[in-house]
Amino acid sequence: MNIENLTTIQQSVKETLDIRAGIAAGHKRNVLICGGTGCTSSGSVKIHDAMQKALEERGISDEVKVIQTGCFGLCANGPIMIVYPEGTFYTHVSVDDVDEIVNEHLVGGKEVERLLHKEKTASGNVEPTSLSESQFYKKQHRVALRNCGFIDPENIDEYIGRDGYRAIAKVLNEMEPQQVIDEMKKSGLRGRGGGGFPTGLKWQFAADQPKGKKYVVCNADEGDPGAFMDRSILEGDPHAIIEAMEIAGYAVGADEGYIYVRAEYPIAVHRLQVAIKQAHEKGLLGNNILGTDFNFDITLRLGAGAFVCGEETALLTSIEGHRGEPRPRPPFPAVKGLFGKPTMNNNVETYANVAQIILNGADWYASMGTEKSKGTKVFALGGKITNTGLVEVPMGTTLREIIEEIGGGVPNGKKFKAAQTGGPSGGCIPAELIDTPIDYDNLTAIGCMMGSGGLIVMDEDNCMVDIAKFYLEFTVDESCGKCTPCRVGIVRLLETLEKITDGRGELEDLDKLEELCNYIKSGSLCGLGQTAPNPVLSTLRFFRDEYVAHVVDKKCPAHVCKNLMQYIIDDNKCVGCKMCSKGCPADAIHVNDGAVVKEGKKLPYLVIDQSKCVKCGACIATCKFKAIYKS
Amino acid sequence: MKKKLTSVTFNDSAEKREKLLAVIEEYKGKEGNLLPVLQKAQEIYGYLPPEVQKTVALGLEVPEAEVFGVASFYAQFKLNPDGDIAIAVCLGTACYVKGSGQLADKVTEIVGLHPGETTSDGKYSFEATRCIGACGLAPVMTVNGDVYGRLTPADVAGIIRKYQ
Numbered sequence: 001m002n003i004e005n006l007t008t009i010q011q012s013v014k015e016t017l018d019i020r021a022g023i024a025a026g027h028k029r030n031v032l033i034c035g036g037t038g039c040t041s042s043g044s045v046k047i048h049d050a051m052q053k054a055l056e057e058r059g060i061s062d063e064v065k066v067i068q069t070g071c072f073g074l075c076a077n078g079p080i081m082i083v084y085p086e087g088t089f090y091t092h093v094s095v096d097d098v099d100e101i102v103n104e105h106l107v108g109g110k111e112v113e114r115l116l117h118k119e120k121t122a123s124g125n126v127e128p129t130s131l132s133e134s135q136f137y138k139k140q141h142r143v144a145l146r147n148c149g150f151i152d153p154e155n156i157d158e159y160i161g162r163d164g165y166r167a168i169a170k171v172l173n174e175m176e177p178q179q180v181i182d183e184m185k186k187s188g189l190r191g192r193g194g195g196g197f198p199t200g201l202k203w204q205f206a207a208d209q210p211k212g213k214k215y216v217v218c219n220a221d222e223g224d225p226g227a228f229m230d231r232s233i234l235e236g237d238p239h240a241i242i243e244a245m246e247i248a249g250y251a252v253g254a255d256e257g258y259i260y261v262r263a264e265y266p267i268a269v270h271r272l273q274v275a276i277k278q279a280h281e282k283g284l285l286g287n288n289i290l291g292t293d294f295n296f297d298i299t300l301r302l303g304a305g306a307f308v309c310g311e312e313t314a315l316l317t318s319i320e321g322h323r324g325e326p327r328p329r330p331p332f333p334a335v336k337g338l339f340g341k342p343t344m345n346n347n348v349e350t351y352a353n354v355a356q357i358i359l360n361g362a363d364w365y366a367s368m369g370t371e372k373s374k375g376t377k378v379f380a381l382g383g384k385i386t387n388t389g390l391v392e393v394p395m396g397t398t399l400r401e402i403i404e405e406i407g408g409g410v411p412n413g414k415k416f417k418a419a420q421t422g423g424p425s426g427g428c429i430p431a432e433l434i435d436t437p438i439d440y441d442n443l444t445a446i447g448c449m450m451g452s453g454g455l456i457v458m459d460e461d462n463c464m465v466d467i468a469k470f471y472l473e474f475t476v477d478e479s480c481g482k483c484t485p486c487r488v489g490i491v492r493l494l495e496t497l498e499k500i501t502d503g504r505g506e507l508e509d510l511d512k513l514e515e516l517c518n519y520i521k522s523g524s525l526c527g528l529g530q531t532a533p534n535p536v537l538s539t540l541r542f543f544r545d546e547y548v549a550h551v552v553d554k555k556c557p558a559h560v561c562k563n564l565m566q567y568i569i570d571d572n573k574c575v576g577c578k579m580c581s582k583g584c585p586a587d588a589i590h591v592n593d594g595a596v597v598k599e600g601k602k603l604p605y606l607v608i609d610q611s612k613c614v615k616c617g618a619c620i621a622t623c624k625f626k627a628i629y630k631s
Numbered sequence: 632m633k634k635k636l637t638s639v640t641f642n643d644s645a646e647k648r649e650k651l652l653a654v655i656e657e658y659k660g661k662e663g664n665l666l667p668v669l670q671k672a673q674e675i676y677g678y679l680p681p682e683v684q685k686t687v688a689l690g691l692e693v694p695e696a697e698v699f700g701v702a703s704f705y706a707q708f709k710l711n712p713d714g715d716i717a718i719a720v721c722l723g724t725a726c727y728v729k730g731s732g733q734l735a736d737k738v739t740e741i742v743g744l745h746p747g748e749t750t751s752d753g754k755y756s757f758e759a760t761r762c763i764g765a766c767g768l769a770p771v772m773t774v775n776g777d778v779y780g781r782l783t784p785a786d787v788a789g790i791i792r793k794y795q
Contacts, residue, residue, distance in 0.1 A: 037763075037764035038764060038765055038767045038768070041763070041765035041768060041778040041780070042765070042767075042778070075766060075767030077767075224724075225722070225724050225727075225761040226724030226726070226727075226762050226766060228766065231764060263670065263707050264707065264761075264763075265764070301663070301666075302666070302667070303705075303707075304669075304670065304705030304706070305705050305706030305707040305761070306704060318666065319663055320662070321665040321667075321701075322665070322701065323700050323701055323704040324705070339662060380766070382724065382725030382728075383729065384728060388725070388766050454724065456725060456728060457728075462728055470724070471724075480704070585740065616733065617733065617784060618784065618785060621783060621784070621785045622785075
């Protein structure tokens with residue numbers, strides 16, 4: 001394999017990629033079906049297989065190419081299908097729709113109107129909207145996700161067709177290792193795993209170690225529950241990570257790499273395995289890469305589900321085959337890392353930017369973003385948001401733009417309350433700060449953190465004390481137990497929060513919480529413990545009145561905490577049908593003495609026995625007259 | 632992570648045991664081999680009962696305590712077998728803010744298990760998982776790997792009934 005071979009492969013896939021890019025219009029069609037985890041959960045693999053079969057039956061499988069891609073991002077509307085060259089954007093496709101799409105569209109040439117993606121336009125009408133016109137995509141700027149939803153991740157030729165492995169070729173033929181590192185420094189790229197440490201500096205530390213055995217590691221142990229940026233990159237563009245690790249290996253002087261990926265990501269693991277095999281076969285991984293004397297190989301290590309393993313020293317301990325407990329730093333991994341050797345570790349999304357920086361230059365990359373946070377950031381939008389999915393925006397985009405414009409706002413007419421970033425290590429951004437431009441420093445300034453990119457939207461129905469408790473339950477569960485402030489401290493925090501949500505809280509608990517949080521932050525060994533109190537501190541800072549309502553008024557304003565709320569039947573709305581009584585699993589709704597007289601008729605008088613009620617909400621769900629409310 | 636020991640009787644077979652010994656042989660002496668061996672052992676047996684942990688410890692020449700230490704540390708390793716009807720509710724953040732906590736309560740109410748438990752007859756198991764990646768369908772539960780999304784507590788009983 002050499003550069004001429006790369007060009008030949010690039011030529012061979014040009015036609016099909018041009019069709020997708022809208023440059024070439026021919027009679028041949030490409031049907032792209034999302035094969036990310038989200039769409040796969042709603043049956044996209046079956047759709048792919050049924051489509052392939054239907055095309056073969058009609059003898060047109062040569063004219064229509066069906067491709068299973070990575071994530072398109074708009075997970076809320078999955079399964080997603082796009083037909084090129086028209087660019088027809090189908091959403092909520094099911095396997096039963098396949099025949100109609102084949103007959104009407106692929107054979108008949110007429111789009112299936114009812115399956116077209118529709119959005120509310122400026123005029124207020126809901127109309128079919130193309131991919132490029134969709135509000136969801138308009139404000140996005142895709143660098144790390146550039147190939148996701150565009151190429152077949154299991155076909156190395158398509159990656160090469162998108163200038164794949166050109167960056168490693170350039171580095172090997174035209175650049176000294178130090179030049180590569182200087183380019184990374186100049187680009188301003190910072191670690192996308194959450195810490196935001198300058199990537200170029202990290203590379204420099206590892207490169208500065210004496211020559212000898214060194215390792216390059218990719219942290220693909222995405223532990224924040226509800227975040228799926230890294231997974232989607234691995235599923236949609238695995239070769240980008242392999243190429244970037246090679247570039248890093250060349251820069252720091254390492255010949256071996258490890259990818260530590262969660263075993264719970266079977267699709268990502270499979271695609272990485274396929275990609276590593278294909279890169280080997282083409283001479284793009286292994287010995288004498290691209291005919292040079294540079295050797296680099298990658299081993300895949302499956303993580304086994306421990307949040308703490310996202311912390312880099314714990315991750316290294318886990319690769320070594322032990323319980324994933326962190327190690328004190330110094331020595332830093334750059335000095336003494338995996339198997340005691342100098343190790344450079346970056347997160348998936350960080351790597352996903354590397355080849356683009358090499359090809360387009362540091363200045364291009366640094367032209368995006370804010371003064372101290374360059375480039376773009378991928379966020380996994382989830383929770384109470386219309387467009388659940390994956391978005392990539394330039395640093396400095398405001399939270400309002402992400403939530404209201406790209407995300408389509410909070411559904412069901414509810415009011416936006418807060419957004420949570422950084423998962424169990426992060427904090428909340430309240431509604432009054434919705435115009436904050438998102439970058440590392442702005443988030444830190446308001447007691448939040450960028451984190452890996454989970455962005456959970458909450459509305460008026462979410463209780464902030466309950467959310468803090470949820471994250472604490474998670475970190476208590478995931479604490480490795482090695483150091484006391486974390487092992488014992490966060491359990492005490494959780495107990496205090498349980499006391500408050502149970503209605504036993506006192507005002508002084510709030511001060512105690514704050515004090516203990518600060519001890520844990522300063523005393524814990526690793527990032528897990530140091531950041532675990534953040535959800536508590538952040539909610540205390542912005543939603544103290546909600547804590548006070550729990551403690552003083554013994555009320556949960558969002559009606560979430562069970563011990564601080566009741567279900568009540570509104571006599572004015574109740575018609576006495578007794579449906580709620582029949583549906584109550586705790587047998588807590590009875591006909592009481594007395595009667596309600598409505599329009600001259602005597603109706604049964606239903607009441608909820610609060611001592612029996614388990615607060616499951618079944619009565620609200622069964623009542624057709626909306627006569628039951630929470631108080 | 633707190634894990635519960637199993638009350639289900641261990642059923643070995645010559646075929647499974649042979650597979651396990653082959654895996655141990657393949658990884659013996661390699662750096663960082665304990666995790667991959669336990670992952671393969673779980674692929675073979677579906678979970679990691681004490682008997683399997685012991686075989687791994689003897690084969691790789693590491694203390695049993697270390698094997699148990701690793702098996703009990705990571706969420707992926709199951710000390711209890713999946714039930715014939717394996718129920719899981721996603722308690723990732725995206726599902727939680729949309730009410731998956733109530734789904735989990737409902738499952739407990741119906742099958743009488745708390746997360747991480749299997750009935751001693753091996754019929755049901757219940758697991759609370761972290762994000763399974765179907766955030767667009769939140770809140771979700773899975774039964775024997777089939778994904779059910781956009782649920783309310785009222786849907787739970789009907790879904791479980793399908794598998795009975």
